[in-house]
Amino acid sequence: ARNDAAHVSHAERFGLSDEGIEDAIYDSYAMKRFLKIDFSIERTPDATTLLQFRHLPEKHDITRKMFDDVKERPDAAGLIMHGGTIVDATIIHAPSSTKNATKTREPEMHSVRKGNQWFFGMKIHSGTDAATGYVHTITGTAANVHDIVQAHALIRADDHSVYGDSGYLGVEKRAEILEDPHLSSVDYRIAKRPSQNRTTKAYAGVNWDKKIEHEKTSIRCKVEHPFL
Template identity: 45%
Template sequence: MAAGFRPEVRFHVAAQFSDLEYSARRKQTRRDRFLGEIDAITPWAALVEAIEPHYPKGKRGRPPIGLERMLRMYVAQQCFNLSDEGIEDAVYDSQAIRRFVGIDLSREDAPDATTLLQFRRLLERHDLTRVIFERINAHLQERGLLLREGTVVDATLIAAPPSTKNENKARDPEMHQTRKGKKRNVVTGLVHTVKGTAANVSDVSQVPDLLHGEEDSLHGDAGYIGAEKRLDGHRPETHIACKRGTVRAMPEGPARERVRAAERQKAQLRSIVEHPFHVVKNLFGYRKVRYRGLTKNTAQLHSLFALANLYRARRWGLLTQG
């Protein structure tokens, strides 16, 4: 018995030493810093409160994994654009992700991919990613970070897989080809509305669903010409870009220079819409939709833009709330 007991003791001591060595090391990696910022700025208590009424209570069968731990694993999955199996492997491979999720491998195993899949489906079934998006925006608005005076509308293209290797042997019927847009977003520095549509839906047709009703001004590129005609009741002052070539077609002179200066000013203001796109597409790596159907993909977009709002808000002192 003594011979069989000694290897277990040696393994336990090695695991504990590894954790202490990781905590004491001087260099902090970019992944450490990134997850540390996400951990500090996320209002975990508010998100857990929103999800808890729908989360299994464990009255039958095996007790469920803690809600905040599953939420943290889901957040890490979105930030690194990983599949369910990918984030399970990452928990075992990365000490930084284990610390973020709250897993001690010397005492317990990480939640498996199937458990995360069930959690993600629970969020989709009860529209909880939209609730997460709203709770995070409320958190930002309480701190005066979500402004509502003006709205910039824009669309960006997210590719859909062309593969037919699925149960129906067909491409996703809710995705279509176009030059513009798989999702619609409205931002005022931070995103306040996200809407998913098929790619062949025109930009301007979505304007009524993208305004929150309190803005004084509406800004957009030439794809939103005629937006004011789509609005009923609330009509903010519109600043829509001219069609390409309009300025070049004007004769040289003071009038052309005034229009050019006005268009340049519009473009400078509209550029703010690219910042959340940059976070989602370049930092989070979301360049191709992962799921079939608009419902699932729009649910993920709510999570991604909620996290993008938090990540962008970190520069305004929100880290101290952690």
């Protein structure tokens, strides 16, 4: 189990697939030394073993329990303010060769285009306390699932305002929001797209619009801190 854990950690750090890390151990003396593997008395776990080890915490819901424990401690100490949530999503990139036990691609992973680049993997959707920057809710989907789809699952029962980037525009019109008494009453303070900002000096409210968007950004920036 010790070597399995080191394998998985090393694979994630260097973006190697399970097959890639297995090959690297045989090909690289430095890798073998780092993992403290002696081929005279043991063999390196194969790619299937690494896959099974990686899914163990998920199978026993360990990661969820760890997250809940970490989250509840500052909450119990009164360090989380409540009342406002920042929603966001980030892609967790995985090697495109990542396979499951049946030698097929993981069904939880998918390809998605972001800008001019393609990514393969999953997406983490996070709800962050707007006042303190503590992450209070996390969900996971395939990378091609749009950010807005999971927004409703990131909002707490005592939230009265929600902040998000322009990817969440129109969230208040979605069925899961409109059909929920609490979610439909929340004030959604979503950033405008740059093209939506009226910059002409003939528009009397141009400075006011800039101030509003600046205030949204100053609050929303906290959501980036957990991913640094």
